[in-house]
Amino acid sequence: IRRIMNPAIQIANIVKHYPSQNSGQGVLALNHVSFEVKQGEFFGLLGPNGAGKTTLISILAGLSRATSGHASVMGYDVVNDYQQARRVLGVVPQELSFDPFFTVRETLQWQSGYFGIKNNHAWIDELLENLGLTDKADTNMRALSGGMKRRVLVAQALVHRPKVIILDEPTAGVDVELRQSLWAFISRLHREGHTIILTTHYLEEAEQLCERIAILKQGQIAALDRTSTLLRQLAGVRLHIKLRNGIRLNALPEAIAAFGATTPDDPTQVHTRLSFTLNSADQVESALASVRIAGGELEDVSVTQADLEDVFVRLVQNPVQNPMQNSVQGGV
Secondary structure (H helix, E strand, O other), X not given: OOOOOOOOEEEEEEEEEEOOOOOOOOEXXXXXXXXXXXXXXXXXXXXXXXXXXXXXXXXXXXXXXXXXXXXXXXXXXXXXXXXXXXXXXXXXXXXXXXXXXXXXXXXXXXXXXXXOOOXXXXXXHHHHHHOOOXXXXXXXXXXXXXXXXXXXXXXXXXXXXXXXXXXXXXXXXXXXXXXXXXXXXXXXXXXXXXXXXXXXXXXXXXXXXXXXXXXXXXXEEEEEEEHHHHHHHHHOEEEEEEEEEEEEHHHOOHHHHHHOOOOOOOOOOEEEEEEEEEOOHHHHHHHXXXXXXXXXXXXXXXXXXXXXXXXXXXXXXXXXXXXXXXXXEEEO
């Protein structure tokens, strides 16, 4: 009973510092990161490249050791109880890595053996079927396409029936068919009680699937909340403006700074379309006034509900301690 009450994942004040090879200060990949994932959650771990996501996953998987702090999986410390922690964790990595001398079925049989699992044939067959690999079961790994190899990585991570599954960019570069079949299978495992942690750059996937989301930026937590709460508090609305004449972004008045305006590399470029991310519909009138003051002649205006991508961009573009600023983008 005590074990059931433990979080699926517990990250407590994790710091990861890579020392410099020379005399520099090195790299601080994770800076006092703390959060928990409840058992049975579908949790999103998002962030730009270099934010620390893969480093954190490596610490959980035992591939790297934190400089300080501690992490546990289903109550098992990843350092002190590493054998138990790895038995309850399955990780689908970003990189394609495989033994070129094995067939697909042999790969999964060997993976079962790593965890001391015998007579795992029925579950292996089920994995092959659900991941569209049945007709490739006796194919050598090196003969598979990139998408098929990624399916095998997913099967490898699930072959020992882990209670916690980490999917690190599982649909990167794969076809629509695999994406749909993968999410159908993962959703089934989630309904059966498995905990799922997802990292992805396909933010629409995270928005649809994840109950809670943590966004990492420069090794720190920039946001951590229910997906619906993040969308309500941070996404706001998107204001789309089409102009008859076109204006330069550097011609917008200082009042536009109230929206935390950012401009492209060449702010002197003429734009006929503008998109604003606003906190609420109350700011629409002020944004339109700013465009008129700059000489813009409105041709068409539309307002849409912002999505998780807007939340992500806003948090990534602004300081961690002040994620509530807004942005404006121009397009021709």
